[in-house]
Amino acid sequence: MVPKLRVARPTNNLAALLPFYRDGLGFEVLGSFEDHAGFDGLMLGHPQAPYHLEFTHERGHLAAAAPSAEHLLVFYLPDATAWQQATARMQSAGFVPVLAHNPYWDVRGLTFEDPDGYRVVLQHAVWEV
Incomplete structure (x- = not known):
């Protein structure tokens, strides 16, 4: 059994975050209360x-x-088609890439900022430890 990771954080506006993560990143609503x-x-x-x-x-x-601007969630998408689809979906949902605070993330990725100011990087690379 693989452990599941839950990343939790507060917000002032759940409704504003929903389009970013659901429509932009393609996440599904798994639950609510x-x-x-x-x-x-x-x-x-x-x-x-x-x-x-x-x-x-x-x-x-x-x-x-x-x-x-360095509080990031980074998703590694090594497949070129998957990365292009993910970044296009974000932009089609109305989210414009922002310059990363650390220029490393701009070399092979795009950074997007959610309505609370937290950033998500879609990195076109294989994650290597």
């Missing part, structure tokens, strides 16, 4: 992937924006 002990939430990902993202909003509280 409303007013669970004062929290609303949304889980997005791919059903068979070993990871998913959770965004939560605590009612009556403001979440801080992204701490820096």
